[in-house]
Amino acid sequence: MNIIISGLGIIGGSYAKALKKYTDHHIIGINRSPEPLRQALECSAIDEIGSPEDLKRADMIILGTFPEAAVSFTEEYAHLIPKGCIVTDTCGIKSQICPRMVQLAKENGFTFVGVHPMAGKETNGFASSDADLFVGASCIVVPCGAEEAAVETVSRLAEKIGFGRVVYTTPEQHDRMIAFTSQIPHVLACAYVRSPCCPAHRGFSAGSYRDVSRVAHINEKLWAELFTENREALLSEIDELTKNLGEIRSALEKGDRQELEELLAKSRRIKEELGE
Amino acid sequence: MNIIISGLGIIGGSYAKALKKYTDHHIIGINRSPEPLRQALECSAIDEIGSPEDLKRADMIILGTFPEAAVSFTEEYAHLIPKGCIVTDTCGIKSQICPRMVQLAKENGFTFVGVHPMAGKETNGFASSDADLFVGASCIVVPCGAEEAAVETVSRLAEKIGFGRVVYTTPEQHDRMIAFTSQIPHVLACAYVRSPCCPAHRGFSAGSYRDVSRVAHINEKLWAELFTENREALLSEIDELTKNLGEIRSALEKGDRQELEELLAKSRRIKEELGE
Numbered sequence: 001m002n003i004i005i006s007g008l009g010i011i012g013g014s015y016a017k018a019l020k021k022y023t024d025h026h027i028i029g030i031n032r033s034p035e036p037l038r039q040a041l042e043c044s045a046i047d048e049i050g051s052p053e054d055l056k057r058a059d060m061i062i063l064g065t066f067p068e069a070a071v072s073f074t075e076e077y078a079h080l081i082p083k084g085c086i087v088t089d090t091c092g093i094k095s096q097i098c099p100r101m102v103q104l105a106k107e108n109g110f111t112f113v114g115v116h117p118m119a120g121k122e123t124n125g126f127a128s129s130d131a132d133l134f135v136g137a138s139c140i141v142v143p144c145g146a147e148e149a150a151v152e153t154v155s156r157l158a159e160k161i162g163f164g165r166v167v168y169t170t171p172e173q174h175d176r177m178i179a180f181t182s183q184i185p186h187v188l189a190c191a192y193v194r195s196p197c198c199p200a201h202r203g204f205s206a207g208s209y210r211d212v213s214r215v216a217h218i219n220e221k222l223w224a225e226l227f228t229e230n231r232e233a234l235l236s237e238i239d240e241l242t243k244n245l246g247e248i249r250s251a252l253e254k255g256d257r258q259e260l261e262e263l264l265a266k267s268r269r270i271k272e273e274l275g276e
Numbered sequence: 277m278n279i280i281i282s283g284l285g286i287i288g289g290s291y292a293k294a295l296k297k298y299t300d301h302h303i304i305g306i307n308r309s310p311e312p313l314r315q316a317l318e319c320s321a322i323d324e325i326g327s328p329e330d331l332k333r334a335d336m337i338i339l340g341t342f343p344e345a346a347v348s349f350t351e352e353y354a355h356l357i358p359k360g361c362i363v364t365d366t367c368g369i370k371s372q373i374c375p376r377m378v379q380l381a382k383e384n385g386f387t388f389v390g391v392h393p394m395a396g397k398e399t400n401g402f403a404s405s406d407a408d409l410f411v412g413a414s415c416i417v418v419p420c421g422a423e424e425a426a427v428e429t430v431s432r433l434a435e436k437i438g439f440g441r442v443v444y445t446t447p448e449q450h451d452r453m454i455a456f457t458s459q460i461p462h463v464l465a466c467a468y469v470r471s472p473c474c475p476a477h478r479g480f481s482a483g484s485y486r487d488v489s490r491v492a493h494i495n496e497k498l499w500a501e502l503f504t505e506n507r508e509a510l511l512s513e514i515d516e517l518t519k520n521l522g523e524i525r526s527a528l529e530k531g532d533r534q535e536l537e538e539l540l541a542k543s544r545r546i547k548e549e550l551g552e
Contacts, residue, residue, distance in 0.1 A: 118482040138479045167479035177480035180473035185484035188464060190543035191520035195513060197456035198546055203414045203443035204453035206394040208461035211487035217547040220540035224533050231528060237471060238525045242518060244467035249514045252507060257500050264496035267466035270474055271493040 001059035004028045004050060006073055008036040010121060011090045012064020013129025016045040018161035021131040028054050036126035045129070055080040060088070060153075066225055067091040071100050083109035086150050090117055092178060094171035096229040098144045111150040114142030116174065117163070118182075122217040135162035142171055179233035184241060186223055187234070189216035277335035280304045280326060282349055284312040286397060287366045288340020289405025292321040294437035297407040304330050312402035321405070331356040336364070336429075342498055343367040343505060347376050359385035362426050366393055368454060370447035372505040374420045387426040390418030392450065393439070394458075398493040411438035418447055455509035460517060462499055463510070465492035 003019060005012045008031045019027050028050035031037045040046045055061065055077055063070040070089045074081075081087065087110055091097050098114045105112040119137040121128050139158040143151045155166045169177075192198075193216040201209055227234055251259040279295060281288045284307045295303050304326035307313050316322045331337065331353055339346035346365045350357075357363065363386055367373050374390045381388040395413040397404050415434040419427045431442045445453075468474075469492040477485055503510055527535040 118480065120482070137482060140480060165479060169480075174480070177473055177476065180471050181477050181481035181485040184468065184471075185488045187521065187524050188468070188488060190540050191517055191524060192460065192464070193543050193546045194520045195456050195460075195516050197453055197513070199550065200453065201457050201550075203441060204394065204416065204445075204450070205457035206396070206413060208491055209457040211490060212461045212464060213547065213552070214487060215484055216543045217552065218540050218544050220537045220544060223540055224537040227528055227536060228531065228533050231531070235525065235529060237473070238521060238528075240471050241467055242521060242525075244470045245463065245514060245518060248463050248467060249511065249518075252503055252514075253511060255504065255507070257504050260503060261496045261500040264466050264494050264499055267469050267492045268494050268496060270469045271489065274475065274477075276489070276493060 001025045002028060002057050003060045003062060004030060004055060004058040005046070005062045005064055006030045007032075007064035007069070008040050008046075008126045008129075009064060010124050010126070010128040010133070011117065012062065013040060013045060013126040014119075014131065014133035015062050015064060015090070015117075015161070016040055017043075017129055017131035018134055019157075020045055020047075022161045023157070028058075030054070039126055052077045052080060055085075056082060058082065058085050060086045060157075063087070063089040063091075066222055067093055067097050067229055068225060071097060071104075074101060074104050078104050078108040078110075081108055081110045085110045086153060087112050088115045088154055090115055092116060092182065092226045093229045094142050094174045098142055098171045102144050105146075111146050112144060113146045113150055113154045114144055114171065114174075115154060115158070116140040116142070116178070117158075122215050124219050124222075132162060134158075136164040137162075139163040139166045140174060141166055141168050142174055143168060144171070175230050176233050179230055179237045183223075183227060183230060183234050184237045186215050186218060187227070187238060188241075189213055190218060192216065277301045278304060278333050279336045279338060280306060280331060280334045281322070281338045281340055282306045283308075283340030283345070284316050284322075284402050284405075285340060286400050286402070286404040286409070287393065287395075288338065289316060289321060289402040290395075290407065290409035291338050291340060291366070291437070292316055293319075293405055293407035294410055296321055296323075298437045299433070304334075306330070315402055328353045328356060331361075332358060334358065334361050336362045336433075339363070339365040339367075342501055343369055343373050344501060347373060347380075350377060350380050354380050354384040354386075357384055357386045361386045362429060363388050364391040364430055366391060368392060368458065368502045369505045370418050370450045374418055374447040378420050381422075387422050388420060389422045389426055389430045390420055390447065390450075391430060391434070392416040392418070392454070393434075398491050400495050400498075408438060410434075412440040413438075415439040415442045416450060417442055417444050418450055419444060420447070451506050452509045455506055455513045459499075459503060459506060459510050460513045462491050462494060463503070463514060464517075465489055466494060468492065 029046035305322035
C-alpha cells in the first residue's frame with residue numbers, strides 16, 4: 001500500500017517508523033513544517049516527502065495531527081482522496097470527530113475508520129517518536145459503520161506494527177472511557193503540581209510523586225483541545241473524583257478511622273478484583 | 277554492631293536483607309508472628325531470631341512496625357534498652373511519633389534518631405522485601421536533637437545499604453512534605469479507582485491509568501493510621517488539590533479554552549523548572 005501520514009509528531013512519526021520497521025508499505029510523509037519531514041526522510045522513517053497532491057495515490061491515509069486539524073485537513077483535500085482509500089485518525093477524542101469524518105467519507109467515496117492508539121509519552125514531536133511506541137499497547141478502533149474489510153485492514157495493520165490488542169467501540173463509549181483512563185490523570189497531574197510544596201519535593205519524594213506528576217509535563221494546546229471536545233464526559237469524571245476525594249476528606253476530618261479504613265479497603269478491593 | 281530489627285514486613289525485611297548484603301553487622305529479628313522470622317532466618321536475612329530480652333545487647337534498634345506499634349513497643353521495653361543504644365524508626369509520619377520517642381530516650385538513656393526511608397511497593401509483608409529496595413532512594417533523617425555522632429552513624433549506615441541521598445529535616449517539615457509527596461497520591465489513587473468506569477478500563481488504558489491507580493492497592497490499616505496522624509497537613513493538601521481541580525473544572529465548564537491552556541501551561545512550567 002501507499003500510506004500517507006499527515007503530521008509527523010510523536011504519534012505520526014512513530015507510525016512512520018513502525019510501518020517501515022514492521023511492514024513493506026510505501027510511506028509518504030506530509031507535514032506543515034519541513035523540518036520533521038527532513039528528519040524522517042534522513043532516518044528512513046518515510047520513503048518520500050509528499051504534498052496534498054499525493055493523496056491521489058494513497059491506499060491509506062493516517063492523520064497524525066490534533067483533532068480539529070485532522071478534520072480540516074480532510075475537508076480541504078477530500079476531493080483528492082481516491083474512492084476506496086481508507087482514512088484513519090489517531091485522535092484522543094471521537095464523538096466530535098467521527099460523525100464529521102463519516103460524512104466527508106460518504107460525500108467523497110472514501111472509507112473512514114476511527115483509531116486511537118493508547119500510547120504516548122510526556123514529550124512531543126518527531127524527536128520523541130519511536131518505532132516501538134505501540135508494542136504491547138491497546139489500539140482502540142471505532143468502526144463508525146465502515147465496511148468490515150476496511151476495519152479488518154486497519155486492525156491487521158495495527159497488530160503488525162506491534163499493538164498488543166485491538167478493541168472495538170463506539171465514539172461515545174470511547175470518550176467516556178478516555179475521560180477516565182487518560183484525561184482525568186492529566187487533569188490530576190496538573191492540579192497536583194500546583195501545591196506550594198511541589199518545588200521543594202526533592203529528597204522527600206519517591207515513586208508516588210513521580211507517577212502522579214509525570215504527565216503534568218503537558219502539551220497544553222493539545223490537551224485543552226482534547227478536554228474541550230470531551231467536555232461533558234470529563235466534567236462528569238471530575239465530579240466523580242471530587243465526590244470520592246470528599247468522602248475520604250470527610251472521614252479524615254471527623255477523625256473516623258474506621259470509616260477511613262473502609263473507604264480505602266473499597267479501593268483496594270477494586271484493584272484486587274481487576275487482578276492489579 | 278548488634279542490630280535488632282523489630283517488625284519484619286516489607287520495610288523491616290528489606291533493612292535486614294540490605295544490612296546482610298552490604299554490611300557485616302549482626303542482625304537479630306523480632307516479630308509478633310513467627311512465620312516472617314522463620315523465612316528471614318532461612319534466607320539469611322537475619323543471623324538469629326530474638327526476643328525483647330535481646331534488646332539488652334543491642335547497639336542499634338530499627339523499628340520496622342506501624343507508627344503506634346513502634347512507640348508502644350519502645351514504651352514497653354525501654355527499660356531493657358542499653359544506655360548509648362541508637363533507636364531509629366521507619367515511620368511515614370513524624371510529628372506524632374518523634375516527641376514521644378525523644379521523651380522515652382531521655383528517660384531511659386538511649387538515643388532516638390527519626391528515619392523515613394522513601395521507598396516502598398504497593399505490596400506488603402516479608403515476601404515483598406528486597407535487599408535493594410533502598411538503592412538510589414532518599415533517606416529522610418529527623419535528628420530531633422540527637423547528638424551528632426548518632427545522626428552520623430545512622431546516615432552512614434543509610435548510605436552503606438544503598439540510599440542515594442540523606443536529607444535532614446524537622447518532624448513538622450517532614451509531615452508537610454510527605455502529605456504532598458506520598459499521602460495525596462494514595463488518597464488520589466483510592467478516589468480515582470472508585471469511578472464506575474474503572475472495572476471496564478482494560479483496552480482503554482495505558483500508562484496514565486496505571487500510574488495514578490497503582491497505589492490504590494493499599495494497606496488500609498497502615499494508611500488510615502498514617503493519614504489520621506497527619507490530619508492537618510493532609511486536609512490542607514486535599515483542599516489545595518480540590519481548589520486546583522476546581523479551577524480546571526471551571527475553565528472547562530465555561531468552555532474558556534484560553535484559560536484552560538493557561539492553567540495547563542502553569543503546571544507544565546512547574547515541571548520544567550524542576551527539570552522533570
